Amino acid sequence: MIHIHNFPRGARGVRVFWVCEEMGVPYQTSPVTFPPSEAYLALNPLGSVPFLEDEGVAINESIAMMLYVAQRYGPTPLLPASDDPNLAAVLQLTVFSEASLGGEMNPLMMAHFGAPEADKGNWSVRTGHGRMERFIRYAADKLGDRAFLVGGDLTLADIAICTGLGIWKGALNGAIPDNLATWRERLAERPAYQRAQAAQAA
Numbered sequence: 001m002i003h004i005h006n007f008p009r010g011a012r013g014v015r016v017f018w019v020c021e022e023m024g025v026p027y028q029t030s031p032v033t034f035p036p037s038e039a040y041l042a043l044n045p046l047g048s049v050p051f052l053e054d055e056g057v058a059i060n061e062s063i064a065m066m067l068y069v070a071q072r073y074g075p076t077p078l079l080p081a082s083d084d085p086n087l088a089a090v091l092q093l094t095v096f097s098e099a100s101l102g103g104e105m106n107p108l109m110m111a112h113f114g115a116p117e118a119d120k121g122n123w124s125v126r127t128g129h130g131r132m133e134r135f136i137r138y139a140a141d142k143l144g145d146r147a148f149l150v151g152g153d154l155t156l157a158d159i160a161i162c163t164g165l166g167i168w169k170g171a172l173n174g175a176i177p178d179n180l181a182t183w184r185e186r187l188a189e190r191p192a193y194q195r196a197q198a199a200q201a202a
């Protein structure tokens with residue numbers, strides 16, 4: 001069975017739980033401490049979360065986990081088929097959620113929680129916030145007034161960006177445009193999302 005290690009409140013792990021819940025794929029979870037134990041480092045040398053194991057498979061990138069679960073246990077409407085015109089947009093926005101949004105947020109979180117007071121608003125931090133604003137505007141424009149980011153149904157892109165924005169709001173108190181905020185509220189009503197949130201705390 002899929003086994004996902006995560007911080008008790010790790011938003012990137014919720015991405016993967018949520019995909020499993022939408023697809024009805026069973027999984028088990030284990031909490032990871034910070035700093036990580038030697039036993040955890042032996043499994044995942046990066047010491048990061050989330051971390052997925054599944055019958056000899058080991059993955060420590062959350063987007064790779066989402067793509068793996070969708071392909072290994074699919075097909076699923078969360079990931080359009082290779083001949084579907086929506087595939088490219090789903091892949092673009094799913095990868096964007098971590099390569100751009102998540103990658104920019106990690107140094108901002110480190111500065112916010114760990115930097116000396118004089119460095120908390122330094123040039124890199126100010127530049128990072130400017131880039132985040134551009135990234136979030138891009139996501140808001142992609143959504144427009146539609147119910148989902150791509151096509152007419154939930155995809156990996158919605159799950160990846162919704163959880164990424166959870167880090168932005170929850171850890172960095174960042175602002176979220178109205179259309180994205182309303183979309184997040186609607187996604188949070190999904191039973192699969194609620195089960196994923198509950199699994200996070202388990």
Ligand SMILES: N[C@@H](CCC(=O)N[C@@H](CS)C(=O)NCC(=O)O)C(=O)O
Pocket residue numbers: 010011012046047048049050060061062063098102106
């Ligand atoms: N790109 C990675 C980022 C993983 C990441 O930075 N995770 C954070 C928590 S959400 C973490 O483990 N931070 C502690 C560390 O890297 O030591 C992914 O998407 O899984």
